[in-house]
Amino acid sequence: MMITNLKMLRKFTSLLFPREDRAWKAAMIIQGILKARSPRITEVARVIPKGFFAGQKMIYRFLKRAPLKEALLRMLPEDAPFVICDPTEIPRPQAKRTPYVGRLKDGKTRGFQLLVFSFPYKGRAIPFWFVVFSSRTISREETSRNLVHLGAFFQVKELLDERPLVLDREFSYNWLMSEARFNRLPHCTSLR
Numbered sequence: 001m002m003i004t005n006l007k008m009l010r011k012f013t014s015l016l017f018p019r020e021d022r023a024w025k026a027a028m029i030i031q032g033i034l035k036a037r038s039p040r041i042t043e044v045a046r047v048i049p050k051g052f053f054a055g056q057k058m059i060y061r062f063l064k065r066a067p068l069k070e071a072l073l074r075m076l077p078e079d080a081p082f083v084i085c086d087p088t089e090i091p092r093p094q095a096k097r098t099p100y101v102g103r104l105k106d107g108k109t110r111g112f113q114l115l116v117f118s119f120p121y122k123g124r125a126i127p128f129w130f131v132v133f134s135s136r137t138i139s140r141e142e143t144s145r146n147l148v149h150l151g152a153f154f155q156v157k158e159l160l161d162e163r164p165l166v167l168d169r170e171f172s173y174n175w176l177m178s179e180a181r182f183n184r185l186p187h188c189t190s191l192r
Contacts, residue, residue: 006031016071025062026071032059069129073159076128080119082164083156085171088114102134112137113145115152129156150179157185164188 009027017023032044045055091111095101104111112134118125131152138145149171156165165187171177180187 016074017066022062022066025058026066029059029062072128072130075126076119076159077121080163082120082166083160084118084120084125084166085152086116086118086125086168087170088116090114100132100134100137102136102138115149117152117156129159131155146173146176149176153180153185153187154183157183160186162186 009030013026014023032048035047036043041059048055089104091109092101093110101110115131116127117129118127133148
């Protein structure tokens with residue numbers, strides 16, 4: 001059963017956004033995502049009651065102004081035993097003019113990479129930080145996938161404290177592991 005009750009969502013979003021107006025808007029957007037069963041802004045805007053907010057414009061303004069990463073960061077508990085890092089390819093075949101969309105690993109499909117950091121909670125991975133990149137952003141910034149990975153690890157290094165960073169085999173290349181060891185980043189890699 002999904003929680004779509006606005007007051008229940010408001011209790012949750014007030015933990016993420018101290019400002020009252022942002023907490024209500026976040027609750028409305030989450031309720032819209034759950035009702036629309038899609039994260040697409042146009043579909044979410046259709047299910048938000050028009051009497052409350054101006055739909056699509058409100059969502060765009062909220063996404064532009066609200067400190068989303070800081071809100072997610074508030075979800076990381078002090079007693080989390082470890083942090084999980086997992087890359088995910090997000091296909092966006094219709095996004096021809098979107099500046100952050102490049103090509104996926106197959107070289108044909110348009111899309112971007114989402115590098116998600118999460119912590120374990122009752123058999124689930126709860127995200128608290130993310131980094132977005134693509135072949136297009138990498139070429140524009142004159143960097144590499146390896147440097148993006150390492151930079152993302154440094155962004156969460158202070159949060160890790162002594163907690164290990166659990167990585168899958170995609171991160172098991174020698175250069176990254178030696179840099180992580182050199183910079184005293186607690187990590188382990190699954191070689192399955």
